[in-house]
Amino acid sequence: MAFLGNFALLLAFALSVYCFGAGLLALLSPDEPSSQRLSETARRAGIVVFGAVFLAAVALVVSAFRDDFTIAYIFHHSNRDLPTPYKFATLWSGQEGSILFWCLLLSAYAFVLRLRYKTDPRLFAYASVVVAGVQIFFLALVNFAANPFGLLEGPLRPDGSGLNPLLQYPEMVIHPPMLYLGYVGFTVPFAFALGALIMKYPGEKWIHITRRWTMVTWGFLTCGIFLGSHWAYSVLGWGGYWGWDPVENASLMPWLVGTAFLHSVMMQEKRGMLKVWNMWLVFACFWLAILGTFLTRSGIISSVHAFAQSSIGSWFAWFLGITFAVFIFFFVLNHKHLRSENKLEGMISRESSFLFNNLLFLLLTLDVLWGTWFPKISELVQGNKVTVGAPFYNRVAIPVALILLLLTALGPLLAWRKTSFESLKRNFTWPCVAALIVGLFVMLTPTSWGSIFGLKPWHDVSYFYSLMTIVLSVLVAFTVGSEFYRGGRVIAEKTGQGMFASMVQLTHRNTRRYGGYIVHFGVVLVMIGFSGSALNQDKEAELGYGDHMQIGSYDLVCRSYTQDDNANQETEWALMDVYQNGQLVRTMTPQRIFYKASQQASTKPDIDQGFKEDLYLVYEGQNDKGQPVIKAHLNPMVIWIWIGAWVMIIGTGLALVENAPVPVTVRVPRMMEHAAPVAGD
Amino acid sequence: MTFSKTIPRRALQAVLLSLAIFIFSGASDPSTRFNEIGHQLMCICSCGQILLECNHVGCPDSDGMRNELMAAVSRGDSDSLVQQAFVQKYGPTVLAAPTTKGFDRAAWIFPFIAFAVGTVLVIFVVRAWKNRPSPALIGGPPMANPDFDRFRRQADEETDL
Numbered sequence: 064m065a066f067l068g069n070f071a072l073l074l075a076f077a078l079s080v081y082c083f084g085a086g087l088l089a090l091l092s093p094d095e096p097s098s099q100r101l102s103e104t105a106r107r108a109g110i111v112v113f114g115a116v117f118l119a120a121v122a123l124v125v126s127a128f129r130d131d132f133t134i135a136y137i138f139h140h141s142n143r144d145l146p147t148p149y150k151f152a153t154l155w156s157g158q159e160g161s162i163l164f165w166c167l168l169l170s171a172y173a174f175v176l177r178l179r180y181k182t183d184p185r186l187f188a189y190a191s192v193v194v195a196g197v198q199i200f201f202l203a204l205v206n207f208a209a210n211p212f213g214l215l216e217g218p219l220r221p222d223g224s225g226l227n228p229l230l231q232y233p234e235m236v237i238h239p240p241m242l243y244l245g246y247v248g249f250t251v252p253f254a255f256a257l258g259a260l261i262m263k264y265p266g267e268k269w270i271h272i273t274r275r276w277t278m279v280t281w282g283f284l285t286c287g288i289f290l291g292s293h294w295a296y297s298v299l300g301w302g303g304y305w306g307w308d309p310v311e312n313a314s315l316m317p318w319l320v321g322t323a324f325l326h327s328v329m330m331q332e333k334r335g336m337l338k339v340w341n342m343w344l345v346f347a348c349f350w351l352a353i354l355g356t357f358l359t360r361s362g363i364i365s366s367v368h369a370f371a372q373s374s375i376g377s378w379f380a381w382f383l384g385i386t387f388a389v390f391i392f393f394f395v396l397n398h399k400h401l402r403s404e405n406k407l408e409g410m411i412s413r414e415s416s417f418l419f420n421n422l423l424f425l426l427l428t429l430d431v432l433w434g435t436w437f438p439k440i441s442e443l444v445q446g447n448k449v450t451v452g453a454p455f456y457n458r459v460a461i462p463v464a465l466i467l468l469l470l471t472a473l474g475p476l477l478a479w480r481k482t483s484f485e486s487l488k489r490n491f492t493w494p495c496v497a498a499l500i501v502g503l504f505v506m507l508t509p510t511s512w513g514s515i516f517g518l519k520p521w522h523d524v525s526y527f528y529s530l531m532t533i534v535l536s537v538l539v540a541f542t543v544g545s546e547f548y549r550g551g552r553v554i555a556e557k558t559g560q561g562m563f564a565s566m567v568q569l570t571h572r573n574t575r576r577y578g579g580y581i582v583h584f585g586v587v588l589v590m591i592g593f594s595g596s597a598l599n600q601d602k603e604a605e606l607g608y609g610d611h612m613q614i615g616s617y618d619l620v621c622r623s624y625t626q627d628d629n630a631n632q633e634t635e636w637a638l639m640d641v642y643q644n645g646q647l648v649r650t651m652t653p654q655r656i657f658y659k660a661s662q663q664a665s666t667k668p669d670i671d672q673g674f675k676e677d678l679y680l681v682y683e684g685q686n687d688k689g690q691p692v693i694k695a696h697l698n699p700m701v702i703w704i705w706i707g708a709w710v711m712i713i714g715t716g717l718a719l720v721e722n723a724p725v726p727v728t729v730r731v732p733r734m735m736e737h738a739a740p741v742a743g744d
Numbered sequence: 745m746t747f748s749k750t751i752p753r754r755a756l757q758a759v760l761l762s763l764a765i766f767i768f769s770g771a772s773d774p775s776t777r778f779n780e781i782g783h784q785l786m787c788i789c790s791c792g793q794i795l796l797e798c799n800h801v802g803c804p805d806s807d808g809m810r811n812e813l814m815a816a817v818s819r820g821d822s823d824s825l826v827q828q829a830f831v832q833k834y835g836p837t838v839l840a841a842p843t844t845k846g847f848d849r850a851a852w853i854f855p856f857i858a859f860a861v862g863t864v865l866v867i868f869v870v871r872a873w874k875n876r877p878s879p880a881l882i883g884g885p886p887m888a889n890p891d892f893d894r895f896r897r898q899a900d901e902e903t904d905l
Contacts, residue, residue, distance in 0.1 A: 407873035452840035459855040
């Protein structure tokens, strides 16, 4: 298997080099009679790269299933008793495998791109060459620097070291592929952007193609980020879902820039503006995705998720430098081609709101980038490292996010070109009133109604932020709702359909716009979920049998603890009866698992999710007296984050659907409307 | 200064003062202080987690650090004194965020400078774009390209109000 894998990887590398070289040659001499044939052979070689990389990936997975511990990678990341789904996960659980997986996904994207070349053969030929350049880099890595098929030195071992315990969770089987699909996917928009820049592509077709790819990629990245958060929440056992770790930040940065691009791209499509800006945003998405990988591989910034420091960090640094230099070169050469076609007609307009929206997304990205790199900068300047953790990010990012939320409410109400104050006032007054009423309601209701109620903003600045988040989220929800209502009402009046059917039809007629609104609604739900974090409670206790522990409205009673043992792991868990208002409502079983192959232990919390709050129990082990140590968290509103994420994904999917044709309405002359029906009608 | 000018100014000052009090004042009972300071410190076991959130199985450090924090808070040490003691014992990485002294200040200043500069820049760009004459395209008016028209039309349909 190792031989087959190595052969497939070398073949893929050689084909990528050919695809790049021949493709480039064909583009440089378009008038040569043989250039079209050369271009076609380059395209076909690119297609075959996918087959070769797929073969290598299959070889690695089969090696995991066959427990082939002669391969060092399989020895370090698998063991005989590893459950079947996690044997698949072996492919991306280590450095070498994950780069192979990256190559596989990039080849899959490139495969689709090269199959769809007829859309615009010349632009696709440029994009194919750029993608081939990126493929060469990653295939060089797996062939020469991080080979997943390297053989284990020394005697053959009877069993492997096992998969990292934290990765032995169902979501870990889908989280990395989603995240990688997001990271890798940004290569395609970048390839089109660079291709369009090099060939001075006339018009907006390239951006139209790029936008769809970016949406798909953005959707995957969104999915990957939320799956990662959910995994952190469900597995790591610290009661939170986002720790502002450098690796988490690395996934957030391209997402933020991608979101900015999905908004600003409308300016170019609609008004021929922001061409330079969009070019830079697409490049930044790609560059930040690679930078994120550099962060995790180089060990330059310490992270709980990072792989061990390795030599491939310098490969990434070179690659980042080269891509930046190439982009700058062509930008300087051809930037005059990107001049704006229109001027701004009004200060209050959709265009200006998009500019501010982009500013805020970029500021958030800069803040995250700054915070991620500051420990390194501090080390260089003053000789000692500092920690930049959640308190920093919360203080600098939350105010910007709140302004962004306000813009999300305002944006849909602003017209292109110019909006009058009167129309803004007319559309904005009622949502504002509704949001203020909800804000007052949340403030004035008794706390006994639930953790989020009775929120007094003067008690703590985090409460103030929570209340503002709720008020602004309601404002966005109302403005989005009013958009659906107004559009639906027009269709209902025309067709006589019910309101819901009209709104469905409205969405189907303009999927991009209303899909986008659904994404905004998902963001609202996510933000409401975030707002609950200010009210988190936690408590730790050593509980003898029958001992009680009170958190919020819950009374927890330790009934007993028990153990289980199988080939892969030993499990201990506590049995906790949960009472509310004197009634037994459920029994929860937080666990502590010891993985035999890796000789590592980890906790597995038990979470009782509710629409108001989550009861989150962690079994931390036993004290000296053999009593279970239980940590209980009460986390309000968390479920809305996951629901919101689903809504965002659905909205993105909807925005990718083709619009339904608008039915042609024929006005019937009044005379005919009143004409009596005759036989045969 | 006239009465009519003084009253609104005083009212504004009162509002700002109240706002500042509620934003910057913190409750001072020991358990709240323990919770607040504990969330500003990192566990040093290299788990990369906030001290009060460290659930690292068999963590050799977090229990001791929490006990030290509880003792300091119970003694009535001020927040800065507690933080200084932790920095002396565990090094500057024990603080979960940079301080506001020396070069660390740059960490806090940069985001606000970026915000201010960015906002001014966008306002400047919006004004400049509004006031400039309609730009002429390089090489004359746009080419008659059916693709152009089709994509513009589609963008219009998809993005217009």
